[in-house]
Amino acid sequence: MNMRISAGGFTERSLEIIRELKHLEGPMLPILHAIQDEFGYVPEEVKPVIASELNLSRAEVHGVVTFYHDFRHEPAGRHVLKLCRAEACQSMGSDQLADRVKQLLGIDFHQTTLDGAVTLEPVFCLGLCACAPAAMLDDEVYGRVDEHCLSEMMAEVRR
Incomplete structure (x- = not known):
């Protein structure tokens, strides 16, 4: 898990993850889990990328992230x-x-x-x-x- 990464790095790696998983039926949760596994949380700047790639609104992605308690908005402690x-x-x-x-x-x-x-x-x-x-x-x-x-x-x- 790499917690210190540039915004561009978040986007680039997130796109790789999204493209690997977006073929799944109902891909948003697996994508969000994979992104959190990668970065330790779901970075705010990744939400519009997910929305764009899945043809959803940013609000829909934000709604899923905030609904499920397992998704973090910032890195966790050790x-x-x-x-x-x-x-x-x-x-x-x-x-x-x-x-x-x-x-x-x-x-x-x-x-x-x-x-x-x-x-x-x-x-x-x-x-x-x-x-x-x-x-x-x-x-x-x-x-x-x-x-x-x-x-x-x-x-x-x-x-």
Whole structure:
């Protein structure tokens, strides 16, 4: 993932991605995911390129990017911590867990710490309802997250 790239580089690489995937049925989501995988987020200057290549309005592309919570508008931190916000996790204390994480990191959901270490994101189910509350740090999923587990995750992201 190359986060420092010129606007022209975004456009050039995005065009390659779009042209590789636009033959798919319903290509916008695969294109947006591929662009985010490449750059770490969906750059604003890429939206008109996608719109033009798919014969859509910029508003249609923007609407899809803003509708789905998985798409980022700026690069994520070195670590991404996702906290489940679904009902099963809420019933097992995820709201208090989220409050504690926000306090420890000094950020809210959809924000990144000033040192660029952690981006905090809500997620609306990790599929661990029986092990609630659940979280995901980078690609590792945690169930039954408590203060001890939270302390271990915080130590990991601060290394």
